[in-house]
Amino acid sequence: xxxxxxxxxxxxxxxxGMFFVSxxxxxxxAETKIAxxxxxxxxxxxxxxxxxxxxxxxxxxxxxxxIAGTIxxxxxxxxxxxxxxxxxxxxxxxxDAKYCGISTxxxxxxxxxxxxxxxxxxxxxxLFYAVYGAxxxxxxxxxxxxxxxxxxxxxxxxxxxxxxxxAIVYTVVIASxxxxxxxxxxxxxxxxxAVTVTAAYHYRSVGGVICGALTACGxxxxxxxxxxxxxxxPASGLLTGYLYRQKAGAAAGFFTAISIAFMILTGVTxxxxxxxxNIICGTVIFLMIxxxxxxxxxxxxxxxxxLPNILGSRMSFLASSIETVRRESGKISExxxxxxxxxxEIERNSxxxxxxxxxxxACWYNSYDATRRAFRKMSELYEITQENFPYELEECxxxxxxxKAFERTAREKMTxxxxxxxxxxxxxxxxxxxxxxxxxxxAAGERIDVRYSEPISKTIRDKLTKYNFNAKNVIAYYNSQNxxxxxxxxxxxxxxxxxxxxxxxxxxxxxxxxxYIEPINSGKEVRIRVFESPAYMLEAYxxxxxxxxxxxxxxxxxxxSDGTGISYAILSDGMGSGxxxxxxxxxxxxxxxxxxxxxxxxxxxxxxxxxxxxxxxxEEAFATLDAVRIDLDTCELTIIKxxxxxxxxRHRGQVMKISSPTFPIGIVEETNTFSxxxxxxxxxxxxxxxxxxxxxxxQFIKELLLSSEDLKYIVDEICAKADLFNSNLRPDDITVxxxxxxxx
Numbered sequence: 001x002x003x004x005x006x007x008x009x010x011x012x013x014x015x016x017g018m019f020f021v022s023x024x025x026x027x028x029x030a031e032t033k034i035a036x037x038x039x040x041x042x043x044x045x046x047x048x049x050x051x052x053x054x055x056x057x058x059x060x061x062x063x064x065x066x067i068a069g070t071i072x073x074x075x076x077x078x079x080x081x082x083x084x085x086x087x088x089x090x091x092x093x094x095x096d097a098k099y100c101g102i103s104t105x106x107x108x109x110x111x112x113x114x115x116x117x118x119x120x121x122x123x124x125x126x127l128f129y130a131v132y133g134a135x136x137x138x139x140x141x142x143x144x145x146x147x148x149x150x151x152x153x154x155x156x157x158x159x160x161x162x163x164x165x166x167a168i169v170y171t172v173v174i175a176s177x178x179x180x181x182x183x184x185x186x187x188x189x190x191x192x193x194a195v196t197v198t199a200a201y202h203y204r205s206v207g208g209v210i211c212g213a214l215t216a217c218g219x220x221x222x223x224x225x226x227x228x229x230x231x232x233x234p235a236s237g238l239l240t241g242y243l244y245r246q247k248a249g250a251a252a253g254f255f256t257a258i259s260i261a262f263m264i265l266t267g268v269t270x271x272x273x274x275x276x277x278n279i280i281c282g283t284v285i286f287l288m289i290x291x292x293x294x295x296x297x298x299x300x301x302x303x304x305x306x307l308p309n310i311l312g313s314r315m316s317f318l319a320s321s322i323e324t325v326r327r328e329s330g331k332i333s334e335x336x337x338x339x340x341x342x343x344x345e346i347e348r349n350s351x352x353x354x355x356x357x358x359x360x361x362a363c364w365y366n367s368y369d370a371t372r373r374a375f376r377k378m379s380e381l382y383e384i385t386q387e388n389f390p391y392e393l394e395e396c397x398x399x400x401x402x403x404k405a406f407e408r409t410a411r412e413k414m415t416x417x418x419x420x421x422x423x424x425x426x427x428x429x430x431x432x433x434x435x436x437x438x439x440x441x442x443a444a445g446e447r448i449d450v451r452y453s454e455p456i457s458k459t460i461r462d463k464l465t466k467y468n469f470n471a472k473n474v475i476a477y478y479n480s481q482n483x484x485x486x487x488x489x490x491x492x493x494x495x496x497x498x499x500x501x502x503x504x505x506x507x508x509x510x511x512x513x514x515x516y517i518e519p520i521n522s523g524k525e526v527r528i529r530v531f532e533s534p535a536y537m538l539e540a541y542x543x544x545x546x547x548x549x550x551x552x553x554x555x556x557x558x559x560x561s562d563g564t565g566i567s568y569a570i571l572s573d574g575m576g577s578g579x580x581x582x583x584x585x586x587x588x589x590x591x592x593x594x595x596x597x598x599x600x601x602x603x604x605x606x607x608x609x610x611x612x613x614x615x616x617x618x619e620e621a622f623a624t625l626d627a628v629r630i631d632l633d634t635c636e637l638t639i640i641k642x643x644x645x646x647x648x649x650r651h652r653g654q655v656m657k658i659s660s661p662t663f664p665i666g667i668v669e670e671t672n673t674f675s676x677x678x679x680x681x682x683x684x685x686x687x688x689x690x691x692x693x694x695x696x697x698x699q700f701i702k703e704l705l706l707s708s709e710d711l712k713y714i715v716d717e718i719c720a721k722a723d724l725f726n727s728n729l730r731p732d733d734i735t736v737x738x739x740x741x742x743x744x
Contacts, residue, residue, distance in 0.1 A: 208237025
């Protein structure tokens, strides 16, 4: 049985949780003010969210207005949010950021105009609600951009144009929360202080200054009093940034001290005690955040982003150089071949046989043309008999010696031709292998879509060193799905014997659920990959039967992961059956798994395996290759075939048959591998099998796939019924593999 499982990806907040959070957001933002006017933050939030969450914001706002007894005075805000919800009920498909902003602005303006018309204040309020609606629409547009970015990347991307949207929303939220009436403390200022200290601590002075300035801007929008209390916050963030990643307690203490010092310098007031309380609360929140803060969720573009591109440039240049050497070598070989010393066998044989003959002058002087023509005829014959002996040499005194000389040179020519053909074949294989090396080098230098994390790399290195695991290199990065992967490189003699211990240490340090794959040994180094589990898991089940009178199946299969979230299932059928076939198929599967695990892409891996199979021995040997590649982050499926049987896929209630007329591995020099991407979803099923399964069974397999969800039952039934559908007198080995992608 073959089975590979992966842990579930850390799931997001459920729909019920999001509804509750949106309702709380509406509750907190209602009854707040910006620049002396009622805040539009809750309206913008309702306009940016989807229909259910927009309704949650409306519900939270209504609850707050009822508690405060301000329903009549908040009728414009309520009406605007109701219009937003109604709009989303009918135009939910048009929910991108642009439509969210426009619909919010129109809703606010329409609600304000209607209420003003009823109260007889239309002309007086019209301009105000136009500006008010525009600001609400811009904020909703910014919030919708942020939501879209988070759905796409699952991180706070502060390196792109969306960073402007973050600044707008952050400023509006701070301004709104500053006006929330809570005794003794100001939650807007506390939030701004916590964000400023966190940014300074993790992103140096630049982060502290930017977040401090935005916080001060938001506080001034709420009121000048609040603004003056944090006017020196950017300076405090600037100075705290110099304690970049020192002890969090030291940074918090320094920030508190410098903020109080600035407060004294700008003047102590009756509210200073409350300002100190806000500073202390903000730094306490920072201390709580710093324990669990991870750059996994924030990308600024300055902390690694993608791995340095210099490696890719060097690899590309090296690949081009290898290609140039290969081409130049081919040209030189052609020139040398054309200019090779081709001795004239006519002259050689004439010198050997005719030199001491007393009739030499008569033959080569008086009858030169006839003698030359006769020698040329003999050079074209492989076997010379009395019947085909040239008549021009009828009077030759050394016929027997001449025949032996030309027969010997004929054999030499045949041998030279065979050697030349063998040399040409070896040369083609050599150049093909050099070409494969070019592709491998070039692929190794391709820019990959990951974000390198220097802090996590350093944390892991320090943790392992503490427990006497001396890693030569530690590389921690996030892939495009924001999933953490760690590559650990050890010298062969320093490689750990127990990978479970390594994985547990890293998981304990990072407070994450991690998994690992078996180490890859390059000969000098050992690489271990530790990773957060992808979104999907691969369930696999296999069954096989040996051919009659065969003690060992000639089929070999494997299911494995490369540690980056890509899983493979491979099946190889060796030539014939029994032990010799098993050796060929096992070699193909073992090399494929080794090369893929080492980082070679599957195209180059198959070419290299084909080249090795062609040159490994004088005996003819080949094996099929049937592989399935599944990205467990995205469920993307790729079918790969070289001379393999068909593959059946059950997708959305239909069964597809995938086949291709390609050669097996080890038959021809140039591979013609078939590879194609296909749609694949959770709970879809793939059936792979060797050529022991006859095409007559396909209809039966299709019915099984459409009628059952039990993968083990499907595979066992296909294997058990194979003989009934096989009309061949000599049955072959049978292997069946079933695959299904599911979530835990």
